[in-house]
Amino acid sequence: MSLALYYYLSITAVNILMSWALYVPYRMAHLHFITVANMAISGYTAGYLVMALHVPFTLALAIGFLLGGLIGYLVSLFIGDAPTFAVVIVGFTFITITRTVIENMPAVGGTMGMFGLPNIGGSPSVHRFVILGILYGLVVLVGFLIHRFDHCSLGRAASAVFVDKDLAVSLGIDIRKLGILLQTFSCTLAGGCGVLYGFIYRSYHLDFFTFHLVGITMTIIFVGGYATMWGTVLAAPLLYGIPLLFPPEIASWRIVIYGALLILVLVLKPEGFITRRSVHCVEAFLSRRQKN
Amino acid sequence: MQVLIAQIINGLSLGSIYVLLVTGFNLLLLVAMIIHFAYPQVVVFSMYITWVVLQLTGNNILLGVLAGVGSSVLLNLISAPLFQKVMKNRGEVDINSTMVLSLAMGMIITDVLSHSFNRGLPIAFPEQISESTPVLRIGLITILSGQVWSLGVGVVAVTGFFLLLYKTRAGRAFRAIAEDPSGARLVGIPLLKTGLESYALTGILGGIIALLLATLLGSASPGLGEQVALKVLAVSIIAGLGNLPGGLVVGLLLGILEAVAQGYISGTWSNVIAFVVMLGVILMKPSGLFGTKL
Amino acid sequence: MKKAKFVVVAAMALVFLTTGFGFAQTQAQVKEWRVPFLNCLTGAIASIGEYLQWGAERAALEINQAGGIKGKPVKVIGVDTALDPQKGSVEMARIVEEVTLVALGPVPEPVIMAAMPIAVENGMMSVTATTSYEYAVKFFPWTVSWFPPTEQRLGELVAAWAALHPAMKTVVQFVEPYGPWPGMAEAHVKGLTSAGVKVLPKVDVPSDAVTFGPLVVKAMEQKPDGIVFVCNAEKIAKIIRELKSRGWTKMDHLLVFSSGDAPELYATGGADINGVEIYNYINPNLDTPRWNAFKEAYMKAHNGNQPPSLSTNYYDAVYMIKRAIENTAVTGDPKKLKEERKMIAEYMANMKDFHGIMFNWDMKNGVPTNKPTFIFSIQDGKKKLVKEVKP
Numbered sequence: 019m020s021l022a023l024y025y026y027l028s029i030t031a032v033n034i035l036m037s038w039a040l041y042v043p044y045r046m047a048h049l050h051f052i053t054v055a056n057m058a059i060s061g062y063t064a065g066y067l068v069m070a071l072h073v074p075f076t077l078a079l080a081i082g083f084l085l086g087g088l089i090g091y092l093v094s095l096f097i098g099d100a101p102t103f104a105v106v107i108v109g110f111t112f113i114t115i116t117r118t119v120i121e122n123m124p125a126v127g128g129t130m131g132m133f134g135l136p137n138i139g140g141s142p143s144v145h146r147f148v149i150l151g152i153l154y155g156l157v158v159l160v161g162f163l164i165h166r167f168d169h170c171s172l173g174r175a176a177s178a179v180f181v182d183k184d185l186a187v188s189l190g191i192d193i194r195k196l197g198i199l200l201q202t203f204s205c206t207l208a209g210g211c212g213v214l215y216g217f218i219y220r221s222y223h224l225d226f227f228t229f230h231l232v233g234i235t236m237t238i239i240f241v242g243g244y245a246t247m248w249g250t251v252l253a254a255p256l257l258y259g260i261p262l263l264f265p266p267e268i269a270s271w272r273i274v275i276y277g278a279l280l281i282l283v284l285v286l287k288p289e290g291f292i293t294r295r296s297v298h299c300v301e302a303f304l305s306r307r308q309k310n
Numbered sequence: 311m312q313v314l315i316a317q318i319i320n321g322l323s324l325g326s327i328y329v330l331l332v333t334g335f336n337l338l339l340l341v342a343m344i345i346h347f348a349y350p351q352v353v354v355f356s357m358y359i360t361w362v363v364l365q366l367t368g369n370n371i372l373l374g375v376l377a378g379v380g381s382s383v384l385l386n387l388i389s390a391p392l393f394q395k396v397m398k399n400r401g402e403v404d405i406n407s408t409m410v411l412s413l414a415m416g417m418i419i420t421d422v423l424s425h426s427f428n429r430g431l432p433i434a435f436p437e438q439i440s441e442s443t444p445v446l447r448i449g450l451i452t453i454l455s456g457q458v459w460s461l462g463v464g465v466v467a468v469t470g471f472f473l474l475l476y477k478t479r480a481g482r483a484f485r486a487i488a489e490d491p492s493g494a495r496l497v498g499i500p501l502l503k504t505g506l507e508s509y510a511l512t513g514i515l516g517g518i519i520a521l522l523l524a525t526l527l528g529s530a531s532p533g534l535g536e537q538v539a540l541k542v543l544a545v546s547i548i549a550g551l552g553n554l555p556g557g558l559v560v561g562l563l564l565g566i567l568e569a570v571a572q573g574y575i576s577g578t579w580s581n582v583i584a585f586v587v588m589l590g591v592i593l594m595k596p597s598g599l600f601g602t603k604l
Numbered sequence: 605m606k607k608a609k610f611v612v613v614a615a616m617a618l619v620f621l622t623t624g625f626g627f628a629q630t631q632a633q634v635k636e637w638r639v640p641f642l643n644c645l646t647g648a649i650a651s652i653g654e655y656l657q658w659g660a661e662r663a664a665l666e667i668n669q670a671g672g673i674k675g676k677p678v679k680v681i682g683v684d685t686a687l688d689p690q691k692g693s694v695e696m697a698r699i700v701e702e703v704t705l706v707a708l709g710p711v712p713e714p715v716i717m718a719a720m721p722i723a724v725e726n727g728m729m730s731v732t733a734t735t736s737y738e739y740a741v742k743f744f745p746w747t748v749s750w751f752p753p754t755e756q757r758l759g760e761l762v763a764a765w766a767a768l769h770p771a772m773k774t775v776v777q778f779v780e781p782y783g784p785w786p787g788m789a790e791a792h793v794k795g796l797t798s799a800g801v802k803v804l805p806k807v808d809v810p811s812d813a814v815t816f817g818p819l820v821v822k823a824m825e826q827k828p829d830g831i832v833f834v835c836n837a838e839k840i841a842k843i844i845r846e847l848k849s850r851g852w853t854k855m856d857h858l859l860v861f862s863s864g865d866a867p868e869l870y871a872t873g874g875a876d877i878n879g880v881e882i883y884n885y886i887n888p889n890l891d892t893p894r895w896n897a898f899k900e901a902y903m904k905a906h907n908g909n910q911p912p913s914l915s916t917n918y919y920d921a922v923y924m925i926k927r928a929i930e931n932t933a934v935t936g937d938p939k940k941l942k943e944e945r946k947m948i949a950e951y952m953a954n955m956k957d958f959h960g961i962m963f964n965w966d967m968k969n970g971v972p973t974n975k976p977t978f979i980f981s982i983q984d985g986k987k988k989l990v991k992e993v994k995p
Contacts, residue, residue: 021722022697029690047406096593102406103345103547104596110540111585118582121781129781131717133742142725219693220721225714226689229536233417234690240410262694270425270646270684277418284396284411313825320817327814421646429906430651431871432838444849450821452850527814528845529872531838533648537812572818577808578781580818 024146026262028218030255031153032211036231037238037250038160039207042167043200044244045176046193047102047183051109051232052093055116056086056205057212058227062120064213065132065222070125075138079152079213086209091202098197110229117224131223135216149217156214160207164247176200237276241283243290246297253291316450317573318566323457325565327526329464330519331542332549332557337471337515339552341484341508344393345408348416349516350542351535352389355419356382356520358530361433369436379517386513387506389415416535423532432531439521440528456525463522467515468558475554484508544588550598560599564588637678637936639664639925640699641918642709642719642730647687651867652914653711655906656734657682659915660708662901663922673926676936680922685710689718700726703938706925706948707731708918713739713783720747727942729949731924733917736784737971745953748970750917751885754788757995758861759795761883761977762832764993765859766799768979769830772857774802776828778819778843780809780835788861789834796832804828809835809843820846830857837866841873848876855879856981865913870985880982881990884913886962887978889989895961910986920960928952 036053043050060082067073067081093112097105121129137145167173178186179193187193216222238257243249261272268275283290331350338344346352360378367373396407424430434440446453475481483504486494495501524530545564549556564584571580591599641660644653660680668677683699685692692715699707700722707730710719716732720743723730732740733750740749751757766772775796779789793803804826807819820843823831831847833840840860847858860869860882869877888899888910898919902911925948928934932947953970965975976994980987 020697021701021726022694025694025697025722029693033690044406049406049409100593101596103409103543103551104592106409107540107544107547107592108589111544111589114540114585115582118578121578129783129786130738131713131783133717219689219718221717223689223714223717225687226718230688233413236410236413258690262691266645266682266684270686271421272686273421273646274418274425277414277421280414281392281411281418284407284414285392288396288407313821316821317818320815320821323817324815424648424650425646428871429654430649432868434872434874447851450824450850452817454849527842529838529842531868534814537814569818572810573822577810577813577819579808581810581812 019146024150025218026255026259028146028150028153028214030258031150031157032215032218033234033238033254033258034157034250035153035160035207035211037235037242037254038164038247039204039211040235041239041244041247041250042164042204042207043105043197044239045168045173046179046196046200048097048105048197048201049102049109049236050105050201050204052090052112052201053109053204053208053235054227054229054231055109055112056089056208057215057231058113058116058120058224059089059212060086060209061212061216061222061227062126062132065135065216066126068135069132075217079210082213083206083210086212087202087206089209090205091198093205094198094201098201099194100197109232113227113229113232117227120224127222129224131221132216133221135220135222137220138217145217149214153214156210161247161251168247172196172199233276237280240290241279243292245289245294246292248297249290249292312449312451313573314570316452317569319451319453319457320573321566321569322461322562323454323526323565324569325562326457326461326464327523327538328542328545328561328564329468329558330460330522331538332545332561333464333467333471333554334512334515334519335542335546336552336554336557337475337512339546340475340554341488341512342390342393342505343397343488344390345412345543345551346393347409347412347539347543348419348535349412350539351416351419352382352385353516353520353523354530354532354535355385355423356517357524357534358423358427358433360520360524361435361530362427364436364439369438371438374439375517375521378520379514382516382520383510383513386509386516390505390509416539420532420536427532430532432529434529435524439524456522456528460522460526463518464561465558467518468554471515472554480507484511541584544585544592548588548591548598550600550602552602553598553600556598556600636676637673637925637929638681638702638704639678639922640681640683640695640704640707642683642685642692642695642699642707642715643711644687644715645682645684649687649712652912653684655867655902655912655915656711656918658902658905659911659917659919660922662898663919663926667922667926673929678922678926680708683709685715685719687712687715689714692719693722695719696722696730699723700728703936703941704728705929705934705936705941705945706952708733708921711735716743723747727949728945729952731918731921731952733921734914736788738784738787740970744970745949748952748967750972752972752975752995754784755791755794757977758788758791759798760995761979761993762792762795762859763799764991765881765883765979766796766801766830768991769857772801772829774804774826774828775830775832776804776823776826777806777832778809778823778835778840779806780811780839782811782836785834785861785863788863789832792832792834792861801830809839811836813839816843816846819843820850823847824850824852829854830859832859832861833864834861835864837864837868838872840864841869841871841877844873844880845876856881859883859979862913865987867909867912870910870982875984877982878984881979882982882987883977883979883993884987885975885977886913886916887980887989887992888913888987890962898961916961920958923960924952924955924958927955927958 039053064078064082067078138148175191238253242253335349338346356378359381360374363377364374444452483499545561549560568584571583664678664680683695696719710716724746732747737749737753807823858880862884865884928948928951934944955967965972979991
């Protein structure tokens with residue numbers, strides 16, 4: 019496998035997972051941007067554990083997941099059923115606070131960043147194999163979990179909250195508990211992604227975890243389709259990969275193109291390219307073919 | 311004591327920036343039900359247009375101001391139909407759609423500014439606009455003319471728009487078409503004309519804010535809008551969405567809090583302190599300290 | 605249902621492969637020396653990327669006009685990373701897989717962190733000519749440092765500055781938390797202390813600060829005799845304006861660090877920064893045909909603006925590459941790519957008497973050993989030499 023393809027696939031996998039981390043709470047209309055802060059916290063923690071304390075990577079990764087989940091759970095106790103804009107502000111606030119704290123921690127490199135994370139397995143090729151394996155294993159696992167969630171009563175409850183919060187309450191849905199569950203899941207996923215993200219680059223820098231990442235994941239979800247998980251799977255590789263093929267003159271306008279695409283999709287196809295209806299149609303078509 | 315007074319004055323100056331931007335933000339919310347997260351970027355764009363016209367006309371202030379106001383009105387008129395289209399239900403604030411749309415607009419504006427204006431370098435306004443002559447200086451306490459103007463106009467703007475929206479027929483019409491277009495049409499309010507007037511009004515305010523920021527800051531850079539956007543949104547939410555007087559009070563208080571934190575604790579931690587306080591308020595009272603006006 | 609899932613998975617795979625096809629390796633015969641430059645041509649610091657690119661392309665133009673390198677033209681290819689580590693890593697991965705002997709960049713530090721490990725792993729030199737020694741050293745021997753170790757060099761420099769102003773007994777620093785800047789501020793402290801100057805508690809500058817009144821009051825409350833600025837160029841200009849509006853008059857007691865010597869400082873500061881002192885590694889007042897030609901071409905292309913200090917870095921880097929290719933057995937043969945990359949890296953790390961556009965210097969194990977530094981006074985957008993500080 020070419021090196022460029024490895025980086026493309028691994029970063030695409032992270033973008034898919036982070037977009038799903040945003041997708042899950044958005045099922046009940048929460049734009050849960052705290053996930054970027056989770057990435058940074060878990061990533062730097064894992065990096066420190068591996069570099070300074072020589073903790074094995076797998077244990078550091080597990081700690082990264084757990085730490086993300088713990089933070090997500092604790093915060094969700096306050097914002098599990100909060101209005102959307104409160105959740106947004108909390109997310110942005112955490113990103114800012116996290117950056118400032120890390121900047122002032124020489125133990126994790128401070129403003130310089132953390133260099134020279136070791137290769138997992140001792141060699142670059144084994145490292146790449148392991149990282150890619152873990153990432154796509156996670157994509158399959160998390161994709162399965164989200165698929166099950168979307169097709170069970172929890173998913174239907176989240177849809178009800180998205181459409182009409184008051185109606186959902188009157189139907190007996192406990193919005194707070196649902197919010198806690200979804201936000202905790204989202205943050206757990208983000209924590210693990212943060213660890214893996216740094217090990218792709220074998221370094222950590224504060225500017226890996228900025229509002230720019232929020233913009234990327236949001237574009238992926240809203241352009242791909244926010245109503246189903248498949249929109250992310252389509253949009254992540256395309257939105258990351260196609261600009262890499264642009265000639266330099268066009269590539270330099272990448273951000274403007276992303277913004278314009280996002281606006282066009284919001285205006286013309288508000289649910290994104292892959293809508294719930296289109297997924298149902300595909301499923302129905304394939305079921306009919308199977309019966310025939 | 312002198313230092314504390316100086317920092318409070320600095321805080322009022324910083325707070326006036328938030329007040330101006332929050333007033334425009336809240337106005338758009340009240341007259342069009344739009345949460346325009348990128349409103350600061352629109353204002354910065356107007357600052358750039360003002361600067362371009364000043365450069366082209368040899369610092370003709372009148373033309374520069376007209377260009378700034380005109381560009382703000384134009385951007386408003388172009389973007390308003392987009393916002394209306396994406397909102398799921400007219401008469402309700404749809405934060406998700408409008409926020410995402412405005413974030414996209416902000417991305418475009420910031421990138422266009424860094425690509426196409428002054429080679430991405432910051433712009434500096436001429437002395438006639440950005441003169442920093444002190445009106446008063448006693449030791450460390452300094453009050454600049456730009457600070458007086460921006461705070462003064464901020465207070466006047468809040469008062470003026472509050473009176474306009476809540477005490478005049480025209481203001482009631484603006485709010486009516488935002489809250490319930492069908493109802494507004496039934497009572498005979500011309501939707502298109504009134505809608506255009508409301509967007510133009512917010513555009514004019516945006517242009518004035520651009521001029522005041524040019525006076526206060528003396529310069530602008532492509533990333534200026536992004537730097538303040540988050541705090542502007544936070545001020546609006548803490549005060550209560552759409553609450554004009556609340557925005558004034560919270561904006562000024564936030565400015566003072568930041569200034570005092572920077573002065574007595576640390577510059578980098580001042581942000582953390584300010585955000586932790588905002589976080590606390592949002593978690594305790596999500597509808598805002600002064601209540602939402604929507 | 606199983607078939608439906610299979611179709612979906614197959615569709616996903618098709619999407620990946622379709623967008624991944626651009627990463628197929630190509631091994632063309634080299635007809636020119638292609639030097640990719642991982643640069644930030646868009647984004648927040650696009651203005652810096654533009655003149656870095658200009659400098660590198662200027663060198664290529666001159667070299668080609670003089671006959672190229674070993675008879676083949678050199679081409680600097682701008683590769684935009686847009687300040688995005690995600691893009692930077694993929695672009696570097698593509699570069700190392702092509703027939704690339706040596707690259708320029710990346711710029712700036714977050715992209716260096718993401719992309720340089722790839723160059724290191726694949727044994728290819730990428731010249732990071734705008735970052736500090738502390739970043740570059742992590743990637744030796746596959747890059748060179750453009751600057752000597754911070755603590756060693758800056759300490760002497762600010763001590764020399766302090767010596768110019770013997771009445772200056774106390775100094776405060778404005779420090780922004782970005783990359784190597786806090787480390788540079790620490791080096792200043794050591795230098796100033798060694799010169800007998802008391803360094804007062806620093807004033808931290810938040811990255812998103814838009815007004816600077818509170819910070820300036822905090823600094824002036826300490827009644828410093830002098831101030832050193834270790835923050836973003838635009839912020840420095842604004843802080844100086846704020847200082848002046850609060851009665852600061854000793855402009856020559858203000859020192860701007862080298863990274864602050866950027867067009868943003870002059871664009872924002874205007875006449876307000878007249879008299880301020882600044883240190884850097886290049887002397888724009890030099891009067892040599894080569895520098896005069898560079899300066900004239902730059903001003904012609906940039907509306908009469910003077911070339912910023914960093915504009916020569918990648919210009920010199922391209923000439924270093926030229927010299928490395930000419931003085932080693934490098935042929936550009938794809939079959940010998942690995943050994944030739946190593947040859948270039950080893951040669952560049954220990955190059956003796958390199959003729960830079962400003963001065964000559966030696967490299968020892970990737971570190972310049974004898975680069976001078978200069979202290980200037982700013983007047984009407986130009987720098988007037990106050991003192992040359994030799995190592």
